Amino acid sequence: MSPMRDAALIRPARRGFAALAVLAVLALAGFAAVRSILPPPAIPASAPADEFSAQRAFSEVRTIAAAPHPAGSAANDRVREHLVETLRGLGLSPEVQDTVSTQGGQLSASAGGTGLARVRNVVTLIPGSASTGRIFLVAHYDSAQTGPGGNDDAAGTSTVLETARALTSGGRLRNDVVLVLTDAEEACLCGAEAFVRQHPLARDGGVVLNLEARGSSGPAIMFETSTGNANLVGAYAHAPYPVGTSFAVEIYRRLPNDTDFTSFREAGFLGLNSAYIDGAAVYHAPTDTPEAMDRDSLQHHGSNALAVTRELGGRDLSTLRGGGDATYFPVPGLLVRYPGALVWPLAGLALIAVVALGWLARRKGRLTGRRLALAGALGLAPIAVAPVLAQLYWTVLTLIRPEYAALPIDPYRPGLYRIAVIALAVAVVVCWFALLRRKLGAAALAVAGLGWLAVLGVVLAAAVPGGAYLATLPALAGALAGIAALYLRDGAATAVITVGALVAVVILLPTVVMLFPALGMGLGAAGAFLTVLMMLALLPVVDLIHPSAEPVQGLPAARARRRGALPTLVASLAVLACTAAGLVVDRFDAKHPALTQLMYALDADTGTAEWLSAETDTQKWTSQYVAGDPKPVAGILPAFGAEELRTGPAQAATLPVPNLTLVSDTAAAGGRVLTLRLAPQRTVRFVTLHVAAGTEVSAATVGGRPLPVTTSAGGGWGFGFVFHAPPAEGVEVVLTVRGTGPVKLRAMDASDNVTEMPGFHARPSGVGVLGSHSSEMVAVAKTYSF
Numbered sequence: 001m002s003p004m005r006d007a008a009l010i011r012p013a014r015r016g017f018a019a020l021a022v023l024a025v026l027a028l029a030g031f032a033a034v035r036s037i038l039p040p041p042a043i044p045a046s047a048p049a050d051e052f053s054a055q056r057a058f059s060e061v062r063t064i065a066a067a068p069h070p071a072g073s074a075a076n077d078r079v080r081e082h083l084v085e086t087l088r089g090l091g092l093s094p095e096v097q098d099t100v101s102t103q104g105g106q107l108s109a110s111a112g113g114t115g116l117a118r119v120r121n122v123v124t125l126i127p128g129s130a131s132t133g134r135i136f137l138v139a140h141y142d143s144a145q146t147g148p149g150g151n152d153d154a155a156g157t158s159t160v161l162e163t164a165r166a167l168t169s170g171g172r173l174r175n176d177v178v179l180v181l182t183d184a185e186e187a188c189l190c191g192a193e194a195f196v197r198q199h200p201l202a203r204d205g206g207v208v209l210n211l212e213a214r215g216s217s218g219p220a221i222m223f224e225t226s227t228g229n230a231n232l233v234g235a236y237a238h239a240p241y242p243v244g245t246s247f248a249v250e251i252y253r254r255l256p257n258d259t260d261f262t263s264f265r266e267a268g269f270l271g272l273n274s275a276y277i278d279g280a281a282v283y284h285a286p287t288d289t290p291e292a293m294d295r296d297s298l299q300h301h302g303s304n305a306l307a308v309t310r311e312l313g314g315r316d317l318s319t320l321r322g323g324g325d326a327t328y329f330p331v332p333g334l335l336v337r338y339p340g341a342l343v344w345p346l347a348g349l350a351l352i353a354v355v356a357l358g359w360l361a362r363r364k365g366r367l368t369g370r371r372l373a374l375a376g377a378l379g380l381a382p383i384a385v386a387p388v389l390a391q392l393y394w395t396v397l398t399l400i401r402p403e404y405a406a407l408p409i410d411p412y413r414p415g416l417y418r419i420a421v422i423a424l425a426v427a428v429v430v431c432w433f434a435l436l437r438r439k440l441g442a443a444a445l446a447v448a449g450l451g452w453l454a455v456l457g458v459v460l461a462a463a464v465p466g467g468a469y470l471a472t473l474p475a476l477a478g479a480l481a482g483i484a485a486l487y488l489r490d491g492a493a494t495a496v497i498t499v500g501a502l503v504a505v506v507i508l509l510p511t512v513v514m515l516f517p518a519l520g521m522g523l524g525a526a527g528a529f530l531t532v533l534m535m536l537a538l539l540p541v542v543d544l545i546h547p548s549a550e551p552v553q554g555l556p557a558a559r560a561r562r563r564g565a566l567p568t569l570v571a572s573l574a575v576l577a578c579t580a581a582g583l584v585v586d587r588f589d590a591k592h593p594a595l596t597q598l599m600y601a602l603d604a605d606t607g608t609a610e611w612l613s614a615e616t617d618t619q620k621w622t623s624q625y626v627a628g629d630p631k632p633v634a635g636i637l638p639a640f641g642a643e644e645l646r647t648g649p650a651q652a653a654t655l656p657v658p659n660l661t662l663v664s665d666t667a668a669a670g671g672r673v674l675t676l677r678l679a680p681q682r683t684v685r686f687v688t689l690h691v692a693a694g695t696e697v698s699a700a701t702v703g704g705r706p707l708p709v710t711t712s713a714g715g716g717w718g719f720g721f722v723f724h725a726p727p728a729e730g731v732e733v734v735l736t737v738r739g740t741g742p743v744k745l746r747a748m749d750a751s752d753n754v755t756e757m758p759g760f761h762a763r764p765s766g767v768g769v770l771g772s773h774s775s776e777m778v779a780v781a782k783t784y785s786f
Helices: 003-009 012-035 054-064 074-089 105-109 154-169 190-198 230-236 246-253 260-266 295-313 340-363 369-378 380-400 402-406 415-440 442-463 469-485 490-519 521-537 539-545 557-585
Strands: 095-102 114-126 134-140 176-182 207-213 217-225 270-278 326-331 334-339 594-596 599-603 608-613 627-632 644-650 659-668 671-679 686-692 697-702 705-707 717-724 731-738 744-751 767-769 778-785
Touching: 012 490, 012 539, 054 074, 054 154, 054 295, 074 114, 074 154, 095 190, 095 705, 114 154, 114 190, 114 705, 134 154, 134 190, 134 260, 134 295, 154 176, 154 207, 154 295, 176 190, 190 260, 207 260, 207 295, 217 230, 217 246, 217 295, 217 490, 230 270, 230 295, 230 326, 230 334, 246 326, 246 469, 246 490, 260 270, 270 295, 270 490, 326 340, 326 490, 334 340, 340 369, 340 442, 340 469, 369 380, 369 415, 369 442, 380 402, 380 415, 380 521, 380 557, 402 594, 415 442, 415 490, 415 521, 415 539, 415 557, 442 469, 442 521, 442 539, 469 490, 469 521, 469 539, 490 521, 490 539, 521 539, 659 744, 671 686, 686 731, 697 717
Parallel strands: 114 717, 134 176, 134 207, 207 270, 594 767, 599 778
Antiparallel strands: 095 114, 114 176, 217 270, 326 334, 599 608, 608 644, 627 644, 659 671, 671 731, 686 717, 686 744, 697 705, 697 731, 744 778
16 A cells, blocks of 8 residues: 555554654755755955955945945945055056946836936956956945945945955956946946946946845845846856755846846846845845844855856856756755756646656555545645735734834844744645545645646746746656655655655745745745645655544544644644744844834925825824825925825925026027026935926936936926936036926925934934935925026
């Protein structure tokens, strides 16, 4: 008889020993799989000169992230000067690319109009000995206005500097290496766009390695590639600690997210994008300090960046294009990869193998067609229920602790909550299995579980080919193991079933671990879904360790049922215990504050001011400033487009208004050409200008850059733009408009000193600032007519 059916007939002693042995093997495999994606220990400053040392790089982090340094600020000027001096100290000849650039990526159609910035990129070349192309090491050195950017992106910038030091300490590579430290990434990706569109070194393209951080800890994950990545992934596999999955690439390509890598990719560069992403509660916040950084994550970033640069540095870069996309994922000791052309054959093979398993099991009397059909129909239950419960779980957590809803991605210490979601999914599957096994049989449920995996593999092959392996390979391994087990007995059958289960654990468990910080607890359903897939692949093993609901060698049925409920009870108690412990451990304090968002706007036309907040649910601290339902603000602040904000009355401050002057007004065919100068009269992060909706703008040039003229901000305003890091002398604007009548324009500038406004009360300990691009903003707007 097959162990898939007769596990409950094994003598209790032998069954218990087998269960413990299998659990030990799977636990060790799971530990090894998870450990293989964790960052390596940081290497001290005493390391050899040609190695990457996180300790050496961290000294740069301290200097770069000494204070918030958004583009255009005096603090950013100091950071740039330090970068230039450091690169010169390595014997290089850095230059500063000082130019105006429009924004890149999907941001180019933002609600407030086209974004621009004055950018000052730091660029230098490490020449190769016989170059076949160029490798570009890219990171941005500016920070968000709300935080010092200890991780985002002092991590990437310091990694580039330490990698350059290691490269210049050894022999020359075959290929050129270009270091590109970009400006104004946080504002509009304008630095990267300026480099790829305007700099001579970018003219022939090449291979870019972009280095980012969206948190403070965790593995440095290679999460995005250019298309046709098979050869690039082959180079990345030479990294000492490769962590990346083709599933992540597929998902990221479908998200509305951008980094500097976007501009390079859209300009035709090949490349890889890497970041560590756990600890995301500090993202863009004042808490993103050097002290918040896990230096092991910095080591992971640097060790991989240096190794991949050296690998690419010795290759003929002209051979990297082509080959299609690869499927790849980490396992202990290596990065498994295979051509994308195998996705459909493997998906089909997995489906055939599961069908064969069901047919053979039926022929051997281990299940009936009716039982298998019912098991298949009911197999959808845990796949659907577990993700729904995971989302309800997060909803309950935000009801218990409303401050969680304002966090950008995750709580400060989400580990116990993540374990609770995994335990919740396990409880659902084990409960489903316990309820149905007595009537349908373990064999039918196991085959049905593998069947759903195989079907999902086909769906993923069609929708997200790079993610099909998550279902296809566990289904294939489980089905082949099940077929073998039909012809084996006792220990041999148990061993082969365990091998099939190992494939599911090694593939799916690391993905679950990586997916939680990638999507956050607010999308914990994704982690629950993948946990269910893993549990479905483990159903033959679950049968081995889950006592039967039927009598076993004289064991009373009632006692057997109680024993059968034990694993479900344990998993359920784990959910409650982890939740309670999580609420105790993850409390808000001065180092881990609840995050609030507040702005101030002065309408110079009326002399009135308002407090504004983008909080979805107004927090207690913010409620002293704003109230009521969100409302559109584009009429006063066109740069906010269709965004709705909560508002409250504020005392009008005495602030200088943005100065808009008419330089010239000349007639054109059917209209006028207005040359204007927009200049802030105070230290600001950006300025905006919008034209009244009734005026047709046929052409526009800002800072010497032509802009599209189709943007409509709403609220009575049409074409407009946002200019980041404006020079002190202002920005030249040339508008060609239809008609000869007066032209009404709305000018606005924005600083980041809301704490200086009248009526502001200092945040108490445990209340902090949300790391959004509008937090702490003070906007002053005035209407002009020419």
